Amino acid sequence: MQVGPEATELREFPLPHVGPDSALLKVEAAGVCGSDVGSYTRWGGAPRILGHENVGVIMQAGNAFARRWGVGEGDRVAVEEYLACGHCEHCLRGEFRHCAETDTFSNPGALRYGHTPITTPPALWGGYSHYLYMPASAVLHRMPEHIPAEQAAMALPMANGVEWAVVEAQTGPGRSLVIMGPGQQGLSAVLAAKAAGADLVILTGLARDQRRLEVGGRLGADVTIEADREDVHERVREITAGKGVDAVVDTTSAPASAMVPLAIDLVKRKAGRIIVQSLGGTISAFPIEKLARKYITLKPARGHSYASVELAIQRIASGKYPLERLATHTFGLSDVDLAIRSVGGSGAPGAIHVTVLPWQRES
Ligand SMILES: [Zn+2]
Numbered sequence: 001m002q003v004g005p006e007a008t009e010l011r012e013f014p015l016p017h018v019g020p021d022s023a024l025l026k027v028e029a030a031g032v033c034g035s036d037v038g039s040y041t042r043w044g045g046a047p048r049i050l051g052h053e054n055v056g057v058i059m060q061a062g063n064a065f066a067r068r069w070g071v072g073e074g075d076r077v078a079v080e081e082y083l084a085c086g087h088c089e090h091c092l093r094g095e096f097r098h099c100a101e102t103d104t105f106s107n108p109g110a111l112r113y114g115h116t117p118i119t120t121p122p123a124l125w126g127g128y129s130h131y132l133y134m135p136a137s138a139v140l141h142r143m144p145e146h147i148p149a150e151q152a153a154m155a156l157p158m159a160n161g162v163e164w165a166v167v168e169a170q171t172g173p174g175r176s177l178v179i180m181g182p183g184q185q186g187l188s189a190v191l192a193a194k195a196a197g198a199d200l201v202i203l204t205g206l207a208r209d210q211r212r213l214e215v216g217g218r219l220g221a222d223v224t225i226e227a228d229r230e231d232v233h234e235r236v237r238e239i240t241a242g243k244g245v246d247a248v249v250d251t252t253s254a255p256a257s258a259m260v261p262l263a264i265d266l267v268k269r270k271a272g273r274i275i276v277q278s279l280g281g282t283i284s285a286f287p288i289e290k291l292a293r294k295y296i297t298l299k300p301a302r303g304h305s306y307a308s309v310e311l312a313i314q315r316i317a318s319g320k321y322p323l324e325r326l327a328t329h330t331f332g333l334s335d336v337d338l339a340i341r342s343v344g345g346s347g348a349p350g351a352i353h354v355t356v357l358p359w360q361r362e363s
């Protein structure tokens with residue numbers, strides 16, 4: 001449990017009462033997200049259990065809950081981070097991410113796994129825990145039994161890759177894109193773009209990301225660029241004979257103010273789509289005219305739809321991709337601090353995707 005900025009402790013809670021429309025998950029694996037690194041340094045004033053990329057086995061399920069999702073006790077499922085109302089226009093389209101009840105951007109009281117504090121009963125709102133409480137608003141996916149726990153925990157970052165690099169960036173045969181940042185989201189985006197038939201995928205990172213860039217190559221990146229050693233704009237111009245690419249997907253944690261102007265330079269005239277994950281920074285002279293003249297669409301990367309998670313799980317289940325190369329580290333519950341710091345680059349070296357296995361015995 002997070003008890004302060006970059007501070008965790010273990011605490012015991014009573015198991016919650018499971019009514020007809022709720023359930024209890026025995027957490028098998030919880031992926032550490034890049035966003036956990038930022039969340040861990042921020043402190044909202046109330047302790048919370050982090051962990052929003054959760055997979056586990058249903059321990060106990062009320063009748064209405066079981067009927068709603070067609071699941072029963074003992075079933076293995078992935079649980080989305082969203083706790084959505086289920087009946088608004090967004091929920092009915094499978095776009096749970098936009099539901100006001102779970103949208104932490106627009107609703108400070110929104111419920112969301114890995115975000116909601118323990119002061120909201122029954123406290124078990126995060127996956128870095130033995131058990132996770134699932135109210136009626138939980139969103140589930142079946143998880144095939146044969147998928148190893150660490151890869152099952154990649155379902156949500158893989159879904160982000162599908163959503164950002166394919167759906168939002170409109171990738172397909174003949175299309176080209178630059179993916180900035182070779183972390184788990186960027187690498188998932190590479191896999192998704194190549195699987196969708198993209199003809200040219202350029203992955204950028206820093207010189208210190210060499211291993212991640214190499215894994216990017218294994219996942220299908222056609223070219224990798226070390227942005228602190230090479231001029232990204234020049235290289236992309238060279239590779240595309242001066243034309244630029246169809247889309248740029250920024251998965252870095254650098255401020256948008258640094259990445260968006262570069263992305264605008266990298267995309268083609270009249271076709272460009274830019275998807276930006278990073279927030280923050282201000283631009284004193286935003287190149288709005290360049291954006292308009294090039295007829296660029298600029299969109300924030302904001303999670304994933306239900307369909308993208310289903311596709312991601314299918315891809316993971318296929319066994320066709322070398323995902324074991326992403327799964328670099330696992331930690332038990334008493335090492336959550338180290339797990340998050342490893343993703344942030346200040347813990348165990350060489351981390352790409354890190355999973356918390358709550359029932360793993362500590363080393
Ligand atoms: Zn996440």
Ligand SMILES: [Zn+2]
Nearest residue numbers: 085088091099
């Ligand atoms: Zn809703």
